[in-house]
Amino acid sequence: MTETEFVKRFTDHCLKECGFTNFDDGTSVADYCKSTAPTYWADAAYREEGPEACADGDMSYWGEE
Numbered sequence: 001m002t003e004t005e006f007v008k009r010f011t012d013h014c015l016k017e018c019g020f021t022n023f024d025d026g027t028s029v030a031d032y033c034k035s036t037a038p039t040y041w042a043d044a045a046y047r048e049e050g051p052e053a054c055a056d057g058d059m060s061y062w063g064e065e
């Protein structure tokens with residue numbers, strides 16, 4: 001899987017699962033995902049888990065302060 005495919009699947013999964021398009025501070029979920037997903041893809045262990053699992057893990061921290 002290419003980095004582009006990984007980022008797209010990560011982003012699509014987050015948008016589908018979270019049910020909103022912007023965080024409370026106005027930041028776009030899609031923009032956040034497109035900047036965050038490459039950090040997961042860059043690590044072979046995360047890349048092996050797949051973009052959906054990485055997205056689920058990342059979303060589990062959303063809303064925590």
